[in-house]
Amino acid sequence: MPNTVFDLSVTSLEGGNLEWPFLHLKRGKETNLVEQIFVAVSQMIAQRELPIGNKMPSVRQFAKCNGISTFTVVEAYDRLVSSGLLASRRGSGYFVARTEVAAAPPALVFQATPTAIDTLTPDLYSGMSGALPVGAGWLPPEWYGEATILEAVRHAMKIPANRLRGYGHPLGFPSLRQHMASTLSDKLYAVEPDQILLTHGATHAFDLILRTLTKPGDTVLVEDPSYSNLLSLIRYHGCVPVGIPRNETGLDLDFLAQQLSQCAPKLMIVNTVLQNPLGTSLSQAQAHRLLALAEQYDFWLIEDDIYRELAMPGEASLAAMDGLRRVIRVGSFSKTLSPVFRVGSISASNTLLPELARIKMLAGLTTSEINERAVYHAISARHYRHMLERLVVQLDAGRERLIEKLAELGMKPIARPRGGMFVSAGWPGAQSEDWNGKLVADLALKAGILLSPNEFFMLSKPANVWFRFNVAYADTPMLYKFLQTIKPESAH
Known part of the structure; x- marks a missing residue:
């Protein structure tokens, strides 16, 4: 066969x-x-x-x-x-029950010869490479506050002996869920601890949601560009990703409405605040219209909200507007603490959350209580809010310096970020077989630099060559010296 x-x-x-x-x-x-x-x-x-x-x-x-x-x-x-x-x-x-079967999911294909991007991917997520991680999705430990993280780990390791039996609570560490529910209820929307499911990070949360709500052949709407792992995950589940353009002004909602008249999506995944990779946020008006379209065409909205704590107060929140009726919120602590904890969350309605928890237990039982205890101790410490404020100031200063320096090299942001840890910028010229993100990423790797090229994030073919730069790692002479040697006209 x-x-x-x-x-x-x-x-x-x-x-x-x-x-x-x-x-x-x-x-x-x-x-x-x-x-x-x-x-x-x-x-x-x-x-x-x-x-x-x-x-x-x-x-x-x-x-x-x-x-x-x-x-x-x-x-x-x-x-x-x-x-x-x-x-x-x-x-x-x-x-x-029936014989009509949706289109079978595509067979898994494993490339024998990795491309430049394929070889970059493990290093971009492992943090074990000796190369400069300009394209990475995490911040240096010293930016978070190493003392805070290590102290939280020490507290977590003091777990009571009676908690060493069993796998822990299916929903996750109760104290952390209680703290999250209290914080979210104060700042965004009313939620109970039993409406929060802890996961192994945001990617695990997306996987559980796709397992629970979709079947092979379903249409899943995504932003274009969007989180790189998400597109592969959707395809792995046999679903069909359909891209909705996103740029500096937000989502192309007219294009979305046109697509909705032609297909019946099961869900849409949206980065409302400080979108990855653009760093932009949806306006209140756009968020309201998006909710109205979801209501009209009856599909779920999955709000990727992992950058909320790095954003200015008052940014649009789909979960707050909707009250978790049609919106499912995904959160994570990898951007404000450390990705090594691997703690994320799903907030959902009382009717949906039990099914998500059941799928979580089927797919891998409970999450790590040690990690969740460490996160709880970190975010409940008195100085956590001050640490976040310092982090935001540091990111703002670094982002402005980076944009200014990239401009001197002829590179312009494809969207002006509203905050956060990323700047996506590139050259205005059209890309070709001899001039594209893969080519430049391969050259950068040989120079000891890990870049995240446009192909990581795009469902459609990119018009020009651009990269997602991590503010914490990109403002270095090493990168600038490399970029000086890489110009569109020199690639032909």
């Missing part, structure tokens, strides 16, 4: 009953057993090998037949139920 990650055959057990699919599953770290089972059973249903009303084997039977864990089967069956292909009847099991 070409272009698939499995070889499907059916074995007959108990008198030839076709309820017993035996799948030749590919095993290994580059494969996903749940995805293989989902696609295989979907195809069997579409080809009428499993007709409507046919009873599926029990979870235990399916697992035994295929030599896999019941955990894997439960997650695969849940995805089939969510897609409408199977129905679950209490006390009776699982049955085929």
